[in-house]
Amino acid sequence: xxxxxxxxxxxxxxxxxxxxxxxxxxxxxxxxxxxxxxxxxxxxxxxxxxxxxxxxxxxxxxxxxxxxxxxxxxxxxxxxxxxxxxxxxxxxxxxxxxxxxxxxxxxxxxxxxxxxxxxxxxxxxxxxxxxxxxxxxxxxxxxxxxxxxxxxxxxxxxxxxxxxxxxxxxxxxxxxxxxxxxxxxxxxxxxxxxxxxxxxxxxxxxxxxxxxxxxxxxxxxxxxxxxxxxxxxxxxxxxx
Amino acid sequence: xxxxxxxxxxxxxxxxxxxxxxxxxxxxxxxxxxxxxxxxxxxxxxxxxxxxxxxxxxxxxxxxxxxxxxxxxxxxxxxxxxxxxxxxxxxxxxxxxxxxxxxxxxxxxxxxxxxxxxxxxxxxxxxxxxxxxxxxxxxxxxxxxxxxxxxxxxxxxxxxxxxxxxxxxxxxxxxxxxxxxxxxxxxxxxxxxxxxxxxxxxxxxxxxxxxxxxxxxxxxxxxxxxxxxxxxxxxxxxxx
Numbered sequence: 001x002x003x004x005x006x007x008x009x010x011x012x013x014x015x016x017x018x019x020x021x022x023x024x025x026x027x028x029x030x031x032x033x034x035x036x037x038x039x040x041x042x043x044x045x046x047x048x049x050x051x052x053x054x055x056x057x058x059x060x061x062x063x064x065x066x067x068x069x070x071x072x073x074x075x076x077x078x079x080x081x082x083x084x085x086x087x088x089x090x091x092x093x094x095x096x097x098x099x100x101x102x103x104x105x106x107x108x109x110x111x112x113x114x115x116x117x118x119x120x121x122x123x124x125x126x127x128x129x130x131x132x133x134x135x136x137x138x139x140x141x142x143x144x145x146x147x148x149x150x151x152x153x154x155x156x157x158x159x160x161x162x163x164x165x166x167x168x169x170x171x172x173x174x175x176x177x178x179x180x181x182x183x184x185x186x187x188x189x190x191x192x193x194x195x196x197x198x199x200x201x202x203x204x205x206x207x208x209x210x211x212x213x214x215x216x217x218x219x220x221x222x223x224x225x226x227x228x229x230x231x232x233x234x235x236x237x238x239x240x
Numbered sequence: 241x242x243x244x245x246x247x248x249x250x251x252x253x254x255x256x257x258x259x260x261x262x263x264x265x266x267x268x269x270x271x272x273x274x275x276x277x278x279x280x281x282x283x284x285x286x287x288x289x290x291x292x293x294x295x296x297x298x299x300x301x302x303x304x305x306x307x308x309x310x311x312x313x314x315x316x317x318x319x320x321x322x323x324x325x326x327x328x329x330x331x332x333x334x335x336x337x338x339x340x341x342x343x344x345x346x347x348x349x350x351x352x353x354x355x356x357x358x359x360x361x362x363x364x365x366x367x368x369x370x371x372x373x374x375x376x377x378x379x380x381x382x383x384x385x386x387x388x389x390x391x392x393x394x395x396x397x398x399x400x401x402x403x404x405x406x407x408x409x410x411x412x413x414x415x416x417x418x419x420x421x422x423x424x425x426x427x428x429x430x431x432x433x434x435x436x437x438x439x440x441x442x443x444x445x446x447x448x449x450x451x452x453x454x455x456x457x458x459x460x461x462x463x464x465x466x467x468x469x470x471x472x473x474x475x476x477x478x479x480x
Contacts, residue, residue: 025387027380053382089411089459096398135397140267142293147265150387151394157375158336190469193476208465216456225448229430233473236433 005030006079006102006109006156008149009071011037011124014116018145020051020059022113025150027055029157034062035071040115068112068124069180076107076173077217080128081148082120083141090211091130095155098132103159106172111152116145126210127176129217171219178223183213185227189234245270246319246342246396247350248389249311251277251364254356258385260291260299262353265390267295269397274302275311280355308352308364316347320368321388322360323381331370335395338372343399351392356385411459418463423450425467429474 008026013019013036023034036043043064049056065071072078084092093101102109112128114120125131134143134151143151187206196202218226248266253259253276263274276283283304289296305311312318324332333341342349352368354360365371374383374391383391427436427446436442458466 024382028376028382028387030377055380055382089461134394136268137270140295142264142268142295147268147387147390151390154374154391154394186469190472193472195469195472209469212456212458212462212465215458215462216452218452218455222452222455225452229426229435229449230473232430232433232435233470 003103003105004108005032006111007033007035007075009035009037009068009110009112011068011112011120012040012115014040016041016045016047017051018116019045020048021146022149023052023055023058025146026153027058028150029153030160031153032058034058036062036064037068037071038066039064068127072110072127073177074108074175075110076175077101077105077109078112078128078176079130079132080112080120080125081132081152082114082125083133084131085122085125087122088125088211092133093130095132095134095152098152099155099159102156107175113145113148122207126207129214171221173217174220174223178220179214182223182227183210186230189230192234243343243345244348245272247273247275247315247348249275249277249308249350249352251308251352251360252280252355254280256281256285256287257291258356259285260288261386262389263292263295263298265386266393267298268390269393270400271393272298274298276302276304277308277311278306279304308367312350312367314348315350317341317345317349318352318368319370319372320352320360320365321372321392322354322365323373324371325362325365327362328365332373333370335372335374335392338392339395339399342396353385353388411461413457414460414463418460419454422463422467423453426470429470
């Protein structure tokens with residue numbers, strides 16, 4: 001049993017045409033699950049179908065979400081397709097390493113792509129376990145959305161026929177919703193003790209905590225243990 | 241001293257826009273030499289520039305030939321990008337094998353691409369040393385010209401300096417003493433709130449926490465941030 005193909009998540013895509021092209025790119029390499037986060041022009045989009053050149057079934061089954069967090073709720077390993085971000089301390093890997101990780105993971109995986117013009121926002125990138133960057137000409141980097149999708153899909157497909165034994169983790173990493181539960185609990189506990197100060201640093205501080213906690217890819221059991229730790233520390237405040 | 245990048249030869253391309261897109265695809269991966277064989281609408285073509293998204297220099301220097309034979313006259317190794325041909329007995333290799341051959345050849349190399357609608361004619365394929373085929377979904381093969389170019393250009397670039405490890409200038413993991421500091425602080429805070437209970441489970445619980453916290457290989461900065469978190473939660477107890 002090999003790992004399921006990664007889910008492709010287009011975050012706030014702008015043009016329906018580009019959604020169609022991305023679908024076409026996916027299907028060429030056997031990726032079939034497309035998720036859309038708040039597409040700018042709504043969904044369905046009449047421009048998507050013609051650009052998909054026959055990959056219509058994939059558009060018909062595309063799921064739409066309001067937020068990126070919801071779109072990756074069932075995934076345990078998430079990559080953000082973007083260039084390196086100065087504002088985030090995160091692993092940056094190449095497509096080959098990404099494909100290797102996807103193939104050796106048991107749970108669902110996802111790759112996030114940002115809006116055509118601006119790319120992924122920092123908050124979206126921070127949800128991922130790692131940034132995946134296609135190494136391109138430093139003097140001319142000009143990959144469009146569908147090209148980024150096709151290169152990562154192609155790289156994933158390279159490993160599909162190999163059927164290598166996967167290095168099994170003892171416990172598979174928990175789904176993102178479980179991690180969100182821990183992060184939400186910790187933030188609310190820290191909020192109550194006045195940790196988030198000054199106000200203009202709150203978002204940056206939360207982002208730092210999120211990346212620190214996303215890095216380990218803890219299992220369900222580990223996240224539950226940590227929730228117990230946070231609860232013990234936080235509840236004592238009320239008793240005290 | 242590595243072999244020179246392959247020449248991209250577009251045989252009887254139809255739309256100027258697609259020539260521009262192919263140029264853009266090439267330059268992303270450091271390919272700069274474009275040759276055109278009998279472009280349908282003549283050359284230069286006003287539709288090419290806008291589609292090249294900045295790769296104009298590559299269009300300006302594109303050489304135009306009447307025949308494919310002339311276009312590859314100075315090349316010692318030629319690949320035809322197409323699907324397998326029943327009418328020709330020729331080696332069919334994948335992009336990875338093509339890239340390997342290009343990198344290990346001393347002379348000039350070329351990759352032929354056919355017209356958008358029909359692909360390469362048999363006579364053109366027959367000029368090549370081998371057919372290169374991108375392995376795609378057998379139920380949905382729909383690569384356009386620029387996509388075929390970008391995938392082969394990407395595959396070639398894997399063997400070049402572009403594809404040096406995507407510099408993981410991540411923060412190195414902290415020394416074990418720093419992790420011990422965090423673990424010690426957390427254990428003592430949890431001890432004060434009566435977390436370790438019952439007594440006969442203390443060692444096992446501490447072991448669990450330790451493995452959870454050792455897994456991530458956090459950096460110094462990350463460990464300091466977490467110590468701040470634990471301190472905030474624990475100190476509030478005294479204030480409360």
